[in-house]
Amino acid sequence: MTTADARLRSLSPAPIASLFDAEPDRLATMSIDVAGLHLDFSKLSPDAETVAALLVLAQETDVAGWRAKLFAGEVVNPSENRAATHVAERGTGALADVRAAQDGQGAIGSLAAQWRSEGVADVLHIGIGGSALGPALLVDALGRDGDGPRIHIVSNIDGEALARATAQCDPWRTRIIIVSKTFTTVETMTNAASALDWLRLAGIPDPEARTAAVTAAPDKAQAWGAGAVLPFAETVGGRYSLWSAVGLPLALRCGWSEWEQLLAGAGAMDVHFRDTRAARNAPLLAGLMDVWAARYQRQATRAVFAYDERLRLLPSFLQQLEMESNGKSITRDGAPVAGPTAAVTWGGTGTDAQHAVFQLLHQGTVVGPVEFVAVREPGHTLPPTHHRQLLANCFAQGAALMRGRTRDEALALSGGDPALAAAKTFPGNRPSATILLDRLDPMTLGALLAFYEHRTFVAAAVMGINPFDQWGVELGKEMATAAMAGGDGGFDASTADLMTRAGL
Template identity: 40%
Template sequence: MLTLVTESSKQAGPAELRNEAWSRRDLPAWQKLEQHASQMRETTLGELFNTDPGRASTFAIEDLGMYADFSKNRINTETLALLVKLAEQCGLEEKITAMFNGQKINVSEDRAVLHTALRAPREVTIEVDGQNVVPEVHEVLEKMAHFATAVRSGQWRGHTGDPIRNIINIGIGGSDLGPRMAYHALRQFSDRKLRLEFISNIDGAEFAEATHGLDPAETLFIVSSKSWRTLEALTNATTAREWTLAAFDGDTTAIASHFVAVSTNTDGVTEFGIDPSNMFVFWDWVGGRYSLDSAVGLSLMVAIGPENFTEMLGGFHDVDEHFRTTPLERNIPALMGLISVWYNNFMGAQSQAILPYSHYLTHLPAYLQQLEMESNGKHVTLGGTQVDYQTGQIIWGQPGTNGQHAFYQLLHQGTKLIPCDFIAVIEPLSELEHQHDLLTANIFAQTEGLAFGRSAQELRDTGSPEEQIPHRHCKGNQPTTTLLLDRLDPRSLGSLIAVYEHKVFTQGVIWDVDSFDQWGVELGKLLADTIIDELTADDAQPMDHDCSTTELIRRYRTGRSRK
């Protein structure tokens, strides 16, 4: 039996996980990396490939059903050795162990961080406050599977006895981005007789469009809100409740057949009218952006079936074990995190592009945007001191080849350093194989062009007019990482997501920040609670805002004919 819990993990508290007060910049490896970066800035990818003919194999790792090509990054063996040394000096391996053992590494909220427990096999023991959490994880997974099977088979019926044909996931943040992204990625594995829609935006237009033309008698809402107090989720859930009741002449007993909840707040769910037996729980050691493989993924499980969902969990776990046990110099997510630190903190990059060459991965850049920017967009260390270096990157992107006709011009000839992750799939999911070949040719061409560009002499040799050469010249030297997946299926999707989860964890350890809280998000919610009352009151209320916010509120009230 694999047991991850240790005696030290039972005894360690959050204070013991805090780092000393000095800056990461004082670490010997950090200082050596700063010196090394001054040399590497003057070294081009062309020079690196010319001096190392075996570079393509030296800087590539094949594992987990994927081939990770790091060779087109502006690094050499010394760079990687120094980055691994930095990871060692930051205690990365010890903190990996702490996370998997259930230590409370979310120090600001005094919580464990155990999304890895959501995909752990039954025989694993992972303890939080002395309790093995794995059995209750599998208990929820079994309940989810029973429910998903009932809906898919037609056993679950609506209020009038009609089978469910439409499922609408209501959530926000991770409760929306995760299942939305994964559903689109796995459409070919879904039951096409079921229609799955997503509502997250508090803008009522999204609700109106998602429900347009649907029959309430055949529609099931899955409402995901851990606290059952999230403004967007509860607003949309209340609207959905009214929409449903209007179809059944206000009969509140209809709610039990058309609503289920993913939450921890039994009282709130019951008050809403949902039968507590139709509530699927998760835990405070699951962060929203890490919750796809919890009950938050219920709508996805209904769409693709319990067997495929289990396969996805297996992919997550494959990467968990790789991250936990593989030496850092061959550890795919650790290296991705360290290389991103290299560009962010030593080479002056401000952002990173995520460029999946798959229509099915359309929503992956937005999903990873939340995962990374909400996790590591922090300005203080674990100990609460101000950082004196850059932390979270700006994550953005779009699927290829669409992006090639939108922003690749800036990548090839702009003035900014933007490392790019290209994601390709070997086995096509459509029957149009010739188009898949063309798609793949484009991704390989882009990474080659970004790395090596096109020199002025090459342009002259091909007959370009001299006056055009400055405009057509592409200097290259733009770094890329390519992840080449064998196929896109539930298991490989789980692996891909977990790679990025652990990449983000690696970054957070190096930057000495809490990657698992999001207090900045809370500020906007708090202020909105005050302003909504001021926008909707019958009479103007006394306001205590800056002059700009006050004037905006007044103009809105005037436009809505409120004095």
């Protein structure tokens, strides 16, 4: 136990609303503007003393040293003995990694220009996990007005997903992207084979020629017969891979300029994270406060609500980023962790979520930080009342979570009926943060996603865990392979019965 760890375990936070009186400069010290993002952490629970202790904790756990290793291209993934070079894809890693990434970026631009010039109407992008979540978010957020081919992301092995996608496409004007780091991912390769069969049934003689493989195993992709192969480094992990050729759908849909701006926005956040002093470093502070909530306050959930329809896939993207990265129970050295690690990340889209799950947030027994993500400028030309209502709801929710409603206030609203007053009482003192983008464009989206990546990295460094491996997904895959192979497989009675009933 470090000195700061012991100190943090002894602290009891004061009511959040009271901190604004106790700390007259709280809004200024707990808000940061960077790369088109305004990040307001002032309605989270750490007071100035807690923040100071968290900054000491960052020193004692050598966050700066791990950050230096990340940007130097050194090993930060010890279980696989690898660096993590996604930052190099946007120009801020080690020089050799950046130069290698630039070659890959050139291939993205060349293929995107080729397919756009050929009049390709539809692209099936087949992947799973980070190979699908990142591209889907990019295209959904930025692609509405793009002038390139329509993008259809297919990830689920359920054939319904591929059938729905192909039903929208003309096979003669369709190209296929197959994304698999190893080029052996069962779900992806199964969907790819069925997509090729769909092309063959339409009379296309050489369907493989209409594919592009995005992989860290180019030899396997070439042997498979892919028409084009876009490699990326083994050191670029799946949930951090959208900056590589995995993000090709954005360049196809929106063009090369939009793609460059996305990388530039992420690069600006990289520089901020790498060079800014700790007390004003947005990803560093956010990661520390995530640790404070999950480990020291034992708050097991973190909710993220996007108050912009274009960011509706952000909570799903963050679920993988945060829970696959930091959902660990051992340290990077193999020892049991000292306490809770990643919270359960969940969320939705405002204002829909207000009418679905906010009852629990305001009056339920489960408490955890809530994060609101909004955009100052609307992305549409409908009457301004739409956006005014959207933002008013967003900001009011954070205020209401903190303020609550006292029993006396509720009694006054309930005609003195104590039961009704109890139902209308809100405990308040519930933490939230707000991220307000100036506008949603490739640069601000790039900065936002890089912010979340670095924030996740900081939390991992503080907790001493490895955020770049994901061994927890392997056992289920192995058992699924055994189930497909038939035989008893050593399964328990329940599982064996289910397999028999389903005809496996």
